[in-house]
Amino acid sequence: MPKSRQDINELSAGQLNDYIHAVDILRARSAADPDDPAGYDFQAALHNDVFVGPCEHGSDLFLPWHRAHLHYFEKLLQGTDPPRTANVTVPYWDWIHAQPTGKFPAAFDRPGLSSPGRNLSPTPLPPDTLEIVTTETDPGKFGGFPEAHPGGDYGRLELGPHNYMHPDFIGGLMADPGTAAQDPIYFSFHCFIDLFWAEWQRRNGSPPPTSPDHDLRGFLDQPKHKVADFRDALDLDYAYEYSEQLDTAFGVPVPPPSPPRELVMTKPLEAVSEAGFTMELREKARVQFRLAPPPDLGRWVVVRLDELKVPVTGSYTLRGFVHPADVEFRRDDEAFARSYGVGYVSMWRAHHGSHGGGHGGGHGTPHGPHGGHGHHGGHEPPAHHPTSCTARFDVTAVLASTPTAAGEHVLTLQYVPSPAPTGEAREPAGLVAEVALKDVLMEVYG
Incomplete structure (x- = not known):
């Protein structure tokens, strides 16, 4: 049976405590050794640090890269203190629906999941998230195109809701790609992005990826590190448990494919x-x-x-x-x-002058949360x-x-x-x- 990823607002007190306990252990590992790959700081640096990862944006690699990041982070959580943490999963934050209390789920005020400096001001949510998931049937327009595609690059989910939520709605560390994953809300935010992808795949017959053999940087030492490895969530031992309001939101028919246009x-x-x-x-x-x-x-x-x-x-x-x-x-x-x-x-x-291509820092300045993971071997990282x-x-x-x-x-x-x-x-x-x-x-x- 695959493990269940749930809405963070619907976790029991015990489930939430176990998740925070596992995150705290990862943080303790980083405090003891900032370069420990099994520590929180290193896992955050996979997104934050152009020399460790770097993460992928602006192409069809966006969704599989972040699915891989969640997968390996979740496996580390499960291994922190078994049997207590053996079934811990990353909970998703349903940010298309208003929260019962405040702007963010109350869980993110808890020690271990809180982060200073978030944007607490009233902020409108992106208006088109649900429409993108339920009406867009083209894989490229939904999730992104292969690099150098003549008709575009970013998918609608990224160029709209994702790119708006980071700096405008959430803010704080999430406003900058160079610090985003240092805020634990990053993992629950991207878990919901991944849920959108899983739902879109379910509705559209899970079309094959456009770059199946592309390596996902940051995970090359893992047994699964290609785009094709992250096509199916069930193969990764998890499934999403929808809240009642999500069931209702997604309970609309799939539109017929658009006819070819010249x-x-x-x-x-x-x-x-x-x-x-x-x-x-x-x-x-x-x-x-x-x-x-x-x-x-x-x-x-x-x-x-x-x-x-x-x-x-x-x-x-x-x-x-x-x-x-x-x-x-x-x-x-x-x-x-x-x-x-x-x-x-x-x-x-x-991302510190490198999100958007080019060759990153160029001057060898380390970008990790603790100053590690520097410019190894004098070679600038490839554009991502x-x-x-x-x-x-x-x-x-x-x-x-x-x-x-x-x-x-x-x-x-x-x-x-x-x-x-x-x-x-x-x-x-x-x-x-x-x-x-x-x-x-x-x-x-x-």
Whole structure:
């Protein structure tokens, strides 16, 4: 029988105590020997430290890498103090539903699971998480594309909810990829991401991975270390136990696959203002483009952002709106957002200058939580994150529901910098230099 991963709010007192007990033992190992691979610090460094792992983002490796990280962390927990810990599993944090008490589950205030500096301010949840899991049927669009894929890289689950939750909703150590896994909430947060993947696989027939033979860095000394090894959760000795509210949330039919679509037109969009992209962002925290699709061409219209730069000093979100040219953009107006919103893209900051590709530190500075795991052998680590990405907004429905006499609409991209790790708002102009892209284009499919 596979072991059960449960909602952290539904653990018994004994189950929660056993989980914290196991985590405490891993921390004690690191206190005794910071370089102990079986200690908490080393396991956190698999995500935090570009020289130990590093973790994978921005491709089809994102979901299997984090599944592997959870798997081996869980095995260490189970081996800390058997038989007491033999059946301990990582509990998931269901962050698409409001918590019974406070912003985070009460368990994360307990010694052993608490972390200073989290964002305790009221913060909206990403609006599209459940929709992505239950309606997206394309594997690449859901979980990411192979490296160097011409049509994109990040999947919707990562570029939207995942990248928003880290810096905007949770904050604290989780706001920075370089410290994220030092907060124990990381494992329960990513356990829920993994649950989404498992549910998506169940709903869509568990399609084969696109990079099955790719090695997952950080786990090469483990018996399972390839993408194909982490396709099926049951093969890894765990299964998810859904809460009643999750059962209800996922109890919707799987939509039929979308019919093949042929790209019949690509057209660059012209900026409304002559002030320039950066100046518009700095002065108004938004940029606008003219959008005039052909009236009789195609049934699907997409706006594509090409080579959207991955920031290195902070995180931000671009919110997309398509509205008639004679309708003024209204910032923070919920009625306007409901009528004209077409989606968002969250850009999580780079990992000490290396999340986003390149070759990491370059100067040999150790990034581990205890200063270990330095630059071994003088070789810089390979790139593991893209420096830029492609993002798309499906604007078909909004165009159809808001016809204009002249046929002209405006695409507004609103720039929203992520708050400080503890939740304080940042000035919009602060990160403008980090917001860059190559082209904004309209794609029409017939």
